Amino acid sequence: MMLRLGFAWSTSSTTTKHIAQARLFTGPLLRKDIHHTLHNNRFSGIPALQFGQKSVLASTRLSWDSFRLSGAVSFSMASGSDGPDRLKTPKHTNRLSEEKSSYLLQHAHNPVDWYPWGQEAFDTAKSEDKPIFLSVGYSTCHWCHVMERESFEDEEIGKILSENFVCIKVDREERPDVDKVYMTFVQATSGGGGWPMSVWLTPDLKPFIGGTYFPPRDSGRRPGLKTVLLRIIEQWQSNRETLESSGDRVLEALRKGTEISASPGETLPSGPGVANRCYQQLAHSYEEEYGGFREAPKFPSPVNLMFLMSFWAVNRTSSEGAEALQMALHTLRMMALGGIHDHVAQGFHRYSTDTSWHVPHFEKMLYDQGQLAVAYITAYQVSGERLFADVARDVLLYVSRDLSDKSGGFYSAEDADSFPTVESTEKREGAFCVWTAGEIRELLPDIVEGATGGATQADIFMHHYGVKEQGNVDPAQDPHGELQGQNVLIVRYSVELTAAHFGISVDRLSELLSDSRAKLAEVRRARPPPHLDTKMLASWNGLMLSGFARVGTVLGDKALLERAERAACFLREHLWDEEGQRILHSCYRGNNMEVEQVASPIAGFLDDYAFVVCGLLDLFEATQRLRWLQWAEELQLRQDQLFWDSQGSGYFCSDPSDPTLLLALKQDQDGAEPSANSVSAMNLLRLSHLTGRQDWTQRSQQLLTAFSDRLLKVPIALPDMVRSVMAQHYTLKQIVICGQPDTEDTASLISCVNSLFLPHKVLMLADGNTEGFLYKRLPVLSTLVPQDGKATAYVCENFACALPVTCPQELRRLLLE
Numbered sequence: 001m002m003l004r005l006g007f008a009w010s011t012s013s014t015t016t017k018h019i020a021q022a023r024l025f026t027g028p029l030l031r032k033d034i035h036h037t038l039h040n041n042r043f044s045g046i047p048a049l050q051f052g053q054k055s056v057l058a059s060t061r062l063s064w065d066s067f068r069l070s071g072a073v074s075f076s077m078a079s080g081s082d083g084p085d086r087l088k089t090p091k092h093t094n095r096l097s098e099e100k101s102s103y104l105l106q107h108a109h110n111p112v113d114w115y116p117w118g119q120e121a122f123d124t125a126k127s128e129d130k131p132i133f134l135s136v137g138y139s140t141c142h143w144c145h146v147m148e149r150e151s152f153e154d155e156e157i158g159k160i161l162s163e164n165f166v167c168i169k170v171d172r173e174e175r176p177d178v179d180k181v182y183m184t185f186v187q188a189t190s191g192g193g194g195w196p197m198s199v200w201l202t203p204d205l206k207p208f209i210g211g212t213y214f215p216p217r218d219s220g221r222r223p224g225l226k227t228v229l230l231r232i233i234e235q236w237q238s239n240r241e242t243l244e245s246s247g248d249r250v251l252e253a254l255r256k257g258t259e260i261s262a263s264p265g266e267t268l269p270s271g272p273g274v275a276n277r278c279y280q281q282l283a284h285s286y287e288e289e290y291g292g293f294r295e296a297p298k299f300p301s302p303v304n305l306m307f308l309m310s311f312w313a314v315n316r317t318s319s320e321g322a323e324a325l326q327m328a329l330h331t332l333r334m335m336a337l338g339g340i341h342d343h344v345a346q347g348f349h350r351y352s353t354d355t356s357w358h359v360p361h362f363e364k365m366l367y368d369q370g371q372l373a374v375a376y377i378t379a380y381q382v383s384g385e386r387l388f389a390d391v392a393r394d395v396l397l398y399v400s401r402d403l404s405d406k407s408g409g410f411y412s413a414e415d416a417d418s419f420p421t422v423e424s425t426e427k428r429e430g431a432f433c434v435w436t437a438g439e440i441r442e443l444l445p446d447i448v449e450g451a452t453g454g455a456t457q458a459d460i461f462m463h464h465y466g467v468k469e470q471g472n473v474d475p476a477q478d479p480h481g482e483l484q485g486q487n488v489l490i491v492r493y494s495v496e497l498t499a500a501h502f503g504i505s506v507d508r509l510s511e512l513l514s515d516s517r518a519k520l521a522e523v524r525r526a527r528p529p530p531h532l533d534t535k536m537l538a539s540w541n542g543l544m545l546s547g548f549a550r551v552g553t554v555l556g557d558k559a560l561l562e563r564a565e566r567a568a569c570f571l572r573e574h575l576w577d578e579e580g581q582r583i584l585h586s587c588y589r590g591n592n593m594e595v596e597q598v599a600s601p602i603a604g605f606l607d608d609y610a611f612v613v614c615g616l617l618d619l620f621e622a623t624q625r626l627r628w629l630q631w632a633e634e635l636q637l638r639q640d641q642l643f644w645d646s647q648g649s650g651y652f653c654s655d656p657s658d659p660t661l662l663l664a665l666k667q668d669q670d671g672a673e674p675s676a677n678s679v680s681a682m683n684l685l686r687l688s689h690l691t692g693r694q695d696w697t698q699r700s701q702q703l704l705t706a707f708s709d710r711l712l713k714v715p716i717a718l719p720d721m722v723r724s725v726m727a728q729h730y731t732l733k734q735i736v737i738c739g740q741p742d743t744e745d746t747a748s749l750i751s752c753v754n755s756l757f758l759p760h761k762v763l764m765l766a767d768g769n770t771e772g773f774l775y776k777r778l779p780v781l782s783t784l785v786p787q788d789g790k791a792t793a794y795v796c797e798n799f800a801c802a803l804p805v806t807c808p809q810e811l812r813r814l815l816l817e
Helices: 064-069 119-128 142-152 155-164 176-190 225-238 240-257 271-285 302-313 319-337 366-383 386-402 437-443 457-464 495-502 506-525 538-555 558-574 606-623 626-643 676-691 694-706 708-713 719-730 744-754 773-777 779-783 808-816
Strands: 043-045 114-116 132-137 166-171 197-201 207-211 535-537 586-589 733-738 761-766 792-797
Touching: 114 119, 119 166, 132 142, 132 176, 142 155, 155 225, 176 197, 176 207, 176 240, 207 240, 225 240, 271 302, 271 319, 271 708, 271 719, 302 319, 302 366, 302 719, 319 366, 319 386, 366 386, 366 538, 386 538, 386 558, 437 457, 437 506, 457 495, 457 506, 495 506, 535 538, 538 558, 538 606, 558 606, 606 626, 606 676, 606 761, 626 676, 626 773, 676 694, 676 719, 676 761, 676 773, 694 708, 694 719, 708 719, 733 744, 744 761, 744 792, 744 808, 761 773, 773 779, 792 808
Parallel strands: 114 166, 132 166, 733 761
Antiparallel strands: 043 207, 132 197, 197 207, 535 586, 733 792
């Protein structure tokens, strides 16, 4: 069996329609970068490059046993450009030294003549008539660091690259449009993809060969990067026409295969039908013991959890609804107890390498924190279980402390790798987060008064969090021995069971555990920290804005709402181009700790508009400040102008008129982040009900119709979009609170609404200002007035309203009917 490390669906694309079905791969698991989909230097493209009698593709296919025994791939931790030599004067400096992206700066001193993506590189390729080597990755990608150390810091390989290719380095988070186009090519021609991504292009940017990670030199029948480069040079000189024509054919097939559009006469799929099918597909992949979907590795998948809770909300009395809720809540509980949740410094790691959520890939991503905060606070709304509210707060505490810029923006990620000690010369995954039993015993030596058997604080902590003298990481999850003797904290017992075991009260135990975690946190702060990617992206900041707004409004926490407003102000100040009337995709923390921008700012993509609009709508409903609704409306209008497909409906991921992008794509999968089309479908519906623009309801329907084939066949690929289909079917409720903003009776009614999970609603405050924005957009508000001098709630559908209520309990009953 050929092992492909990684999971193609983590980078799935629309090519599944006609080109290549994205596949799930099984096999022995590596902890590192399953998410990054290393494919054994898997090659894609034309079969013209021959190694002996075999094509490149055939020659790179290996069994797991040969991969495991091969010495060609180095699994030692990469120091990248953050190692102890970082203070030495660099021998080489290239154009990337002028960039702001952390990932590009990590390659600024390679002996490779790197260019950033841009016209200078394109012009050079044409004038020198050289093929382009495009290398794509991101700053917290482990295998990107490995390939840099092994190949891009190699003088011989650097010379071959620089003399024979125009070498372009791309940060996929900074240029997701470029990444999507060429990842689509790699997936379509090889069946999988991942990072680092390596693609060879003609001077007019057409791909002809692609792959992922390559070791520097050959091992047995496996070609290394040097060999691959020499063969491509040879073929470029002797067989160029075949290379170019093959690239043309693949591109034409991709254009056809990636097309998503509404067919003439096609109608919106049935909401209940699509939702039931999505539920059934998720139930089929659900893992009952620890929750989550499919076996290891397990990803948090907030889009799945939000769908299941939405499905329950409209199927509360059915067995399917109850099962959907149980699946979501059990998964969230198990994640909160597991090692994927950082019990010392809060927040969630990227994914778990095992079934029980124990040993994670330790990278932390902003987009996970934003979505998980929303998922946990939603679970609290539906269950009333305090654990879920505590975890939601916990996530926001981590983001506020470790991923926040003083400007109000949020940083992108923390790396998985760090130096175990200040003296270390090699990074290790998880070094910042793991513990030996000896460290904990030394840190928590005090005997706990009244505890059974004279137990120390360490004894109690180690029992509760599964700490073992020999370490608690299964060797199968640690193939490179980096976690030998170490412990990843995981809650093994309830507080009631641990308290009973040691003969102390639950309250006393909770105090002891809290004190212990604080002491461990203090020790961690003295360890060498992992790399922090201080790039600030509009899209991910939009997701985090939703997290703070949603948690703040449910918990009635003004500090969280103030943090949300600071984030919105940051977006307006630093990532909105007033003159060009456009969102900017990214900005950066400079050396002087001030927000900086690149010389030619990157224009925002569809994700940026969709996620920011969603965050602004959440912030408006949380604060009832009209400025956020007005800006959301402006951004939606601009999004429509820039990205809407007037022929086939739906939104393109990036500007379809950009001549440097060879494919105009529409993302058709809700993955680690929801598809921007999924988010936009709900944004349009919410805006329509908040502004009275019926054309946006129709546009939402047109968008969903364009994706109807995917929704009908594999709704599990688009659970967030299925929620929008459900919202179209069940119709959004308009909840209007008539009252003054700062009065207690108004606050009580709003609090009642916010205590409930109502996936199909918009909330607005009618304060009697008939000259204001809302009243002008929704004239019917003038007919809704307070009753008997009290704040009054009206629950309406298309502004046909039920009888008004002034009592929170009556309102709750009405909303749950």
